[in-house]
Amino acid sequence: MQRKDGPSLVGRTVQVGDRHMLVEALVGEGGFGQTYRARDAASGALFALKHMRIAAASDALREIRHEASIMERLNRGGGHPCVLRLHATLFAGGLGSETDGFMLLDYCSGAAPPPPPGRGLGC
Numbered sequence: 001m002q003r004k005d006g007p008s009l010v011g012r013t014v015q016v017g018d019r020h021m022l023v024e025a026l027v028g029e030g031g032f033g034q035t036y037r038a039r040d041a042a043s044g045a046l047f048a049l050k051h052m053r054i055a056a057a058s059d060a061l062r063e064i065r066h067e068a069s070i071m072e073r074l075n076r077g078g079g080h081p082c083v084l085r086l087h088a089t090l091f092a093g094g095l096g097s098e099t100d101g102f103m104l105l106d107y108c109s110g111a112a113p114p115p116p117p118g119r120g121l122g123c
Contacts, residue, residue: 017088
């Protein structure tokens with residue numbers, strides 16, 4: 001999969017929080033940006049790195065912060081089995097002049113996991 005616009009992050013290292021992520025592949029693209037498969041340089045663990053272009057829309061920064069806030073609340077108390085866990089959020093550019101947003105999430109390679117016993121039909 002190739003990006004439709006702008007340079008790709010594939011092959012680059014991106015620091016998100018205290019993690020240095022080696023970006024391996026583009027796995028999806030949407031209205032605000034792209035999602036990449038990235039590997040933690042220290043542990044080798046796979047993550048999804050969501051890169052959002054804030055300049056793409058005037059309300060993008062507010063929407064990204066709102067999404068991160070909701071995900072952080074869902075993470076409390078062990079999270080929800082049908083929601084990817086948010087590990088870190090980063091905004092590039094100075095305060096008030098943010099240009100890009102990044103979210104580091106669990107990597108899901110395809111099918112949803114089976115539901116915990118007694119929790120219904122799943123996601």
